[in-house]
Amino acid sequence: MPRYAQIVMGPAGSGKSTYCATMIQHFESLNRSVQVVNLDPAAEHFDYPVMADIRELIQVEDVMEDQSLRFGPNGGLVFCMEYFANNFDWLEEALGHVEDDYILFDCPGQIELYTHLPVMRQLVEQLQQWEFRVCGVFLVDSQFMVESFKFISGVMAALSAMVSLEIPQINIMTKMDLLSPKAKKEIEKYLDPDMYSMMEDNSDTIRSKKFKKLTEAICELVRRFKTSLFQIGSEESAQTLSCWFDL
Numbered sequence: 001m002p003r004y005a006q007i008v009m010g011p012a013g014s015g016k017s018t019y020c021a022t023m024i025q026h027f028e029s030l031n032r033s034v035q036v037v038n039l040d041p042a043a044e045h046f047d048y049p050v051m052a053d054i055r056e057l058i059q060v061e062d063v064m065e066d067q068s069l070r071f072g073p074n075g076g077l078v079f080c081m082e083y084f085a086n087n088f089d090w091l092e093e094a095l096g097h098v099e100d101d102y103i104l105f106d107c108p109g110q111i112e113l114y115t116h117l118p119v120m121r122q123l124v125e126q127l128q129q130w131e132f133r134v135c136g137v138f139l140v141d142s143q144f145m146v147e148s149f150k151f152i153s154g155v156m157a158a159l160s161a162m163v164s165l166e167i168p169q170i171n172i173m174t175k176m177d178l179l180s181p182k183a184k185k186e187i188e189k190y191l192d193p194d195m196y197s198m199m200e201d202n203s204d205t206i207r208s209k210k211f212k213k214l215t216e217a218i219c220e221l222v223r224r225f226k227t228s229l230f231q232i233g234s235e236e237s238a239q240t241l242s243c244w245f246d247l
């Protein structure tokens, strides 16, 4: 029997740990079991029991205190994640060999982990070798997305993770309860958006022709990306993307 994993990603403070804690409650109410692995070596606390915690392997604080390394918080985190990637046997032992497991990986918020560093992809490949079916869950704070240009930026971050990991990915807007009444009224537009008409709505904001051209080029890039995803056969990811863009 395969095992299942969600890689829970997103910028700092987007709600990853809250999502994991909420999913545990949700699974419990369905009488199903789900386990969480904390992969944030700088985590201070979380509201869920963990089956494994990367801090047992390495902690950012220890790396920063090591005078020979001279890392700050971000460099320290990258060092920890690279150390983790070189020690996947620790994870293998922590996961054990329980069939039919469902595991959430609560990841750190440094966006570079999902854009150009190889560690998350290495993790995905390793999990797949251990016969996990892996999907990505990318969280973005909805408060930063209810304006067209911020929305494009959030979508690009999610897209980077999709391109980098090449796994089915669900993109989630979090903290909807904190939206202003006005933003709540407008949210439908962002759940099923038409990027080109959004640009028209904001023509006042786009003062520079060059900026408008750049925005159009980004929309076109996403449209082409969708096509190329179909070509390489990753249809599930392309369908997720189409939930964000009415292309």
Ligand SMILES: Nc1nc2c(ncn2[C@@H]2O[C@H](COP(=O)(O)OP(=O)(O)OP(=O)(O)O)[C@@H](O)[C@H]2O)c(=O)[nH]1
Pocket: 010, 011, 012, 013, 014, 015, 016, 017, 018, 019, 040, 107, 108, 109, 110, 174, 175, 176, 177, 178
């Ligand atoms: N109101 C509200 N607050 C939320 C929601 N999701 C998360 N929060 C709050 O947002 C803050 C950050 O949430 P976390 O779950 O710690 O975010 P994170 O992505 O794990 O953060 P890092 O691990 O530091 O990157 C906490 O104070 C949460 O209580 C939500 O849906 N609604």
Ligand SMILES: [Mg+2]
Pocket: 016, 017, 018, 040, 043, 106, 107
């Ligand atoms: Mg967290």
